[in-house]
Amino acid sequence: MTTVEVSNISKRYGADQVLNDVSLSVASGETLVLFGPSGAGKTVLLRVLSGLVQNDSGAVFIDGQDMCDVEAEHRGIGMAFQNFALFPHMSAFANIASPLDARRDSPEAIKTGVHTVASLLKIDHVLEHAPKALSNGQKQRTALARALVGSPPLLLLDDPLRNVDAKLRFEMRLELPRLLANQGATVIYVTQDYKEAMALGDRIAVLAAGQLVQLGTPADIYLKPANLNIARLFGDPVINVFDVSGRRDEQGVYIELSSVRLRLDESMAACVDKDCVLGIRPESIQFCGSDTAGAIPILIETETPLNEKTVTLALTTGKREILISRPSSTTAPDSGQSHIVINADKALLFDKHSGQRIAADHCV
Amino acid sequence: MEHTGTLERILRAVALTLVVVFFMFPILWIFLMSFQTNETILRVPPSMVFEPTLANYKALITGKLETNAASIEINFLRNLWNSVFLSVTSVSLALLLGVPAAYAFARHKFKGSEDIAFTLLSFKFAPPLLVLLPLSLYFQKMGLADTYIGLIWVYQLICLPLILWIVRGYFEDISPDIEYAYRIAGHSWFATFRKIALPLAGPGIAAAGLLAFIFAWNNFIFALVLASADKQPVTVGALAFVTASGIQYGQIAAAVVMSITPTLALALYAQRYLVEGLSLGAVKG
Numbered sequence: 001m002t003t004v005e006v007s008n009i010s011k012r013y014g015a016d017q018v019l020n021d022v023s024l025s026v027a028s029g030e031t032l033v034l035f036g037p038s039g040a041g042k043t044v045l046l047r048v049l050s051g052l053v054q055n056d057s058g059a060v061f062i063d064g065q066d067m068c069d070v071e072a073e074h075r076g077i078g079m080a081f082q083n084f085a086l087f088p089h090m091s092a093f094a095n096i097a098s099p100l101d102a103r104r105d106s107p108e109a110i111k112t113g114v115h116t117v118a119s120l121l122k123i124d125h126v127l128e129h130a131p132k133a134l135s136n137g138q139k140q141r142t143a144l145a146r147a148l149v150g151s152p153p154l155l156l157l158d159d160p161l162r163n164v165d166a167k168l169r170f171e172m173r174l175e176l177p178r179l180l181a182n183q184g185a186t187v188i189y190v191t192q193d194y195k196e197a198m199a200l201g202d203r204i205a206v207l208a209a210g211q212l213v214q215l216g217t218p219a220d221i222y223l224k225p226a227n228l229n230i231a232r233l234f235g236d237p238v239i240n241v242f243d244v245s246g247r248r249d250e251q252g253v254y255i256e257l258s259s260v261r262l263r264l265d266e267s268m269a270a271c272v273d274k275d276c277v278l279g280i281r282p283e284s285i286q287f288c289g290s291d292t293a294g295a296i297p298i299l300i301e302t303e304t305p306l307n308e309k310t311v312t313l314a315l316t317t318g319k320r321e322i323l324i325s326r327p328s329s330t331t332a333p334d335s336g337q338s339h340i341v342i343n344a345d346k347a348l349l350f351d352k353h354s355g356q357r358i359a360a361d362h363c364v
Numbered sequence: 365m366e367h368t369g370t371l372e373r374i375l376r377a378v379a380l381t382l383v384v385v386f387f388m389f390p391i392l393w394i395f396l397m398s399f400q401t402n403e404t405i406l407r408v409p410p411s412m413v414f415e416p417t418l419a420n421y422k423a424l425i426t427g428k429l430e431t432n433a434a435s436i437e438i439n440f441l442r443n444l445w446n447s448v449f450l451s452v453t454s455v456s457l458a459l460l461l462g463v464p465a466a467y468a469f470a471r472h473k474f475k476g477s478e479d480i481a482f483t484l485l486s487f488k489f490a491p492p493l494l495v496l497l498p499l500s501l502y503f504q505k506m507g508l509a510d511t512y513i514g515l516i517w518v519y520q521l522i523c524l525p526l527i528l529w530i531v532r533g534y535f536e537d538i539s540p541d542i543e544y545a546y547r548i549a550g551h552s553w554f555a556t557f558r559k560i561a562l563p564l565a566g567p568g569i570a571a572a573g574l575l576a577f578i579f580a581w582n583n584f585i586f587a588l589v590l591a592s593a594d595k596q597p598v599t600v601g602a603l604a605f606v607t608a609s610g611i612q613y614g615q616i617a618a619a620v621v622m623s624i625t626p627t628l629a630l631a632l633y634a635q636r637y638l639v640e641g642l643s644l645g646a647v648k649g
Contacts, residue, residue: 052544072547079548085541089563102550146549 002063002076002153002186003028009048009058011041011210018044019055020210031180031187033201035194037233040207042190043082046156049188051075062154073102078152078185082159084143086131092118092142093127099150117149120179137168148183155180155187161196173199194234198222206230224348228355231279231348237311237323240285242278243352246271255349258316260296262342268349268358275352282311282325284346287332288339295339298322303334314338391624397617405613420618436607440619442594443601447623450587450597451580454516455573458523463569466528467561470535471543481532485525495521496589503590510592518586523576530575534568535561574634578627598623 004026011019018041026032034042047053049060051072060067067075078099086095093114100110118124121141126134134142144160161169173196180187180200191197197204198218206214206221214226225231231239244255246268253264253271255278262278264271288295298314301321305328312324312332324340326332349358397405399416424440469481499518500509508514538561546556562569584599593601602619605612 047544050544050548052547071552072544073550073552077548079545081541081545083539083541085539085545087542087546087560098546098551099549102555143545146545150550 003061004049004154004186004188005061005064006045006049007059007061009045009055009060011044011048011053011055018210019048021058022207022210022212023058024205024212024215026186026188028186029184030202031177031189031200033197033204034188034190034207035197035201035204035233036192036207038192039209041210042207043158045207046079046158046188046190050077050079050156075154076152077154077156078147078150079156080143080147080158080160082162082190084131084139084163086139086142086146088131090130091127092123092129092131092134092138095131095142096127096145096149098146099152103150113149114145117145121145121148136164140164140168140172148179151183151185153185155183155185157187157189159190159192161191161193169193169196176200195236198234206233223346224357224359226357228277228279228350228357231350231357235281237282237325239348240280240282240322242280242320244276244278246274246276246349248272257342258296258318260294262294262344262347264344264347264349270358271349271351276358277350277352277355279348279350280342281346282323283309284343285322285324285340286343287324287326288341290339292339292341294341296342298338298340300333300335300338314340394617394620397613398621400614400617402610402612402614405617420614421622423615424618424622436604438601438604439593440598440601440604440622443596443598444622446587446595446601447581447597447599448626450512450515450519451577453512454519454523454580455527455577457516458520458527458576459569459573461520462524462527462572463531463562463565464557466531467535467557469528470532471540481528485529487521488525492521492585496585500589509590510595512595515587515591515595518590519580519583522579522583522586526576526579527569527572530572531565531569534565538564570634574630577630581623581627 006025007023009019009022010017022041022045024032034045036042044053048055049062051067051070062075062077086092087098090098096114096118097110100113105113114127115124118127121144123138123141123145126138126142129138131139131142140160140163144157147155147157161172164172177200189196189200191200201218203215203217204221205212206226208229214221214230216224221230222234225234228241232241242257244257246264247254247256248269251263252266253269254261255264255271255276256262257278290297297317301313301315304311304313308328309325310328310332312326312334314322314324316322322340332338350356351358396412396414398420399418400414401417401419404411404414424438427438427441428435469477503509503514508517542564543556543560546560547553551559581597582599583597587596588600591600598619602616602623605616605619
């Protein structure tokens with residue numbers, strides 16, 4: 001059980017500011033996901049934590065202890081790399097055994113340790129193979145086994161599912177939370193896949209251009225993204241966005257979409273007379289009859305069934321594209337003219353210029 | 365289509381044969397010469413048919429060179445031993461110094477590291493004589509002239525840059541993540557160097573060592589200027605066959621065969637290690 005405290009970490013490579021004053025803390029036993037597009041600084045932050053990369057300023061505390069002068073091999077961490085980084089000249093067994101080796105465990109203890117973690121990850125039948133004889137999935141499991149075998153109190157996983165195929169990724173996404181929970185370790189997990197982030201993280205830290213832009217639970221980040229970019233990164237199909245501007249009449253705040261007024265909560269009053277971007281998740285839109293209050297006329301273009309849900313691409317009267325997602329079990333018109341109604345409670349409003357979300361409870 | 369294919373195959377075979385003959389014939393001829401006396405070698409027209417004799421090899425091994433005029437003492441075996449000793453120790457020293465240096469240049473970029481690496485390489489650009497004349501004066505003052513230590517030192521000019529630059533490339537090809545992973549597993553940087561970097565760059569180190577060995581073995585000018593007869597390698601020692609009473613082609617040929625045998629054997633032996641190559645299959649680009 002270990003806590004991690006990152007305070008004001010900055011790192012630059014030449015003119016490139018890869019990390020800019022990042023601070024966050026991870027509670028003991030928590031799984032924190034570092035999420036962000038490539039080049040956001042996730043991997044560098046992980047490497048600063050592990051001691052492989054020297055930060056320019058700021059400090060890392062593991063269990064309250066300043067890691068400034070502690071070499072990577074003495075930080076007591078397990079790490080899995082995006083490219084697996086297996087030792088090509090050693091068997092899978094020797095790969096997994098290396099952390100135990102370094103502790104000078106007895107040969108019997110090493111054997112038991114390796115076999116336990118290998119059977120947990122279902123790779124006990126390939127332990128004698130060299131890395132190049134392993135499939136991608138087996139390599140990934142070997143790399144994971146190597147990180148887990150010493151039961152390190154802190155696990156750093158650098159996008160371990162990046163280089164495996166979609167089927168395996170799905171499998172591991174289900175398997176990993178149980179595995180990590182059993183370890184009882186504090187986990188920092190880097191990923192670019194929002195589904196992985198949502199599935200694995202107790203909390204998610206969103207990085208962009210070297211800065212921490214939002215830190216919160218998966219639900220927080222999905223429902224209350226700090227800015228438009230985060231809203232776009234989370235969710236599939238991607239969130240619908242429309243340029244709008246806020247208005248106010250005697251009944252309160254509203255925006256206009258295809259000449260239909262969408263009433264907003266008073267908490268969004270900050271949008272009045274401002275250029276804004278309206279974000280509506282495809283699942284917050286329902287088909288309805290023309291006589292429903294607030295019904296927006298649309299023209300259905302195409303419909304894509306995706307197993308459990310069906311996504312419809314439609315055009316508004318203003319020729320703007322809109323995606324509508326509904327459970328596949330429900331029926332809806334699949335072509336021609338129709339109407340939709342937007343769930344205004346779920347609507348997100350962003351400042352057009354800064355991209356920041358407009359809300360009363362505006363906080364990052 | 366079929367016709368072109370056949371023609372192409374024939375032309376290719378002819379071209380290959382020509383190339384092989386061009387390069388291999390001198391070696392074959394030397395080999396044949398080493399079993400002949402001067403008389404059969406020099407007869408006109410030359411012939412491949414002769415009565416083989418081991419006299420040349422005998423003369424080299426016993427150290428007595430019988431010519432028409434007189435019997436001359438030569439010390440070819442001593443030269444051969446000098447070649448082996450100088451090349452082996454020079455390459456060993458260069459590996460000992462060059463491999464860690466190559467690792468440092470590959471992994472720890474610091475201000476001016478490129479310049480230092482290039483300066484080391486530039487030693488190979490200068491004509492050896494330019495360095496040798498002042499060096500021989502220094503060596504005489506320092507008491508290094510005509511010593512093995514002095515020669516081994518100068519041989520570093522040949523071996524060190526070669527090893528440094530080849531091995532550095534191999535180290536750079538190893539993904540740093542593999543080394544990081546070993547560090548994270550709890551091993552010191554030195555253990556990482558020994559257990560990860562060295563084995564993975566092994567084929568490269570072997571190739572560089574072999575190449576350096578061949579260059580050191582073939583070197584002529586350093587030992588000619590800086591050493592006297594009892595420290596000189598075969599390349600210089602072969603000059604002894606050019607005697608006042610004529611050039612001993614038979615013995616020269618036998619000496620050449622004996623002196624290329626070790627490098628040839630080494631190259632053939634090491635070939636499979638060189639071809640094996642790096643297998644970084646565990647890493648995705």
